[in-house]
Amino acid sequence: MYEFIKGNIAEISATHVVVEASGVGYFVHISLNTYSALNGKKEVKVYVHQVVREDAHTLYGFATTTERELFRNLISVNGVGASTxxxxLSSLNPDELKAAVTTENVAVLKAVKGIGAKTAQRIIIDLKDKLGKIPDSGQILTVADNTIRNESLSALVMLGFAKKDAEKIVTKILQEQPDANVESVIKQALKRL
Structure with missing residues (x-):
């Protein structure tokens, strides 16, 4: 099995990258997260996972080993194939996906095209313990941000807003403004709710 491919980008799109290494062009399927990480670079190192089937040998590529590990955990779940x-991983970044699984948030998983309620529940049951062992990439929420997020959510729920609606808005605000404090998050959430 291949570990990684290091070379120059010959072609890149939101769904694939062609990496030229030693005169050979490797067609590698990628997620939008990996596309964002690779786009604009000339030389890259893509961590790969090879899927061998009767009719095809397919490479899936990742910008980080954490994303690849998450992919491997997902395909270990019955009913989740490599494309799914x-x-x-294109719909959610690795940290969002891990958070959805570890907090048993079925709604977030169901929002992904091709994932129904049963598959989402199966993913949670199969991966909840495994994903706790994969280190966070630190992309989205740090410990301080989690405190800000939790305090903001508590305040909004006490003001009478539905937790589910408040959670969506607070997450969106913190993604847009990672340095926001509790007061500004609450003020912005009140305008949007």
Whole structure:
């Protein structure tokens, strides 16, 4: 099995990259997260996972080993194939996906195209313990941000807003403004709710 491919980008799109290494062009399927990390670079190192089937040998590529590990965990779940796992990693970044699984948030998983309620529940049951062992990439929420997020949510729920609606808005605000404090998050959430 291949570990990684290091070379120059010959072609890149939101769904694939062609990496030229030693005169050979490797067609590698990628997620939108990996596309964002690779786009604009000339020389790259892509961590790969090879899927061998009767009719095809397919490479899936990742910018980080954490994303690849998450992909491998997803395809270990019954009913989740490589394309579905790639779609999940395109819809949610690795930290969001881990958070959805570890907090048993079925709604977030169901929002991904091709994932129904049963598959989402199966992913949670199969991966909840495993994903706790994969280190966070630190992309989205740090410990301080989690405190800000939790305090903001508590305040909004006490003001009478539905927790689910408040959670969506607070997450969106913190993604847009990672340095926001509790007061500004609450003020912005009140305007949007």
């Amino acid at each position: 796992a790639n779609m999940m």
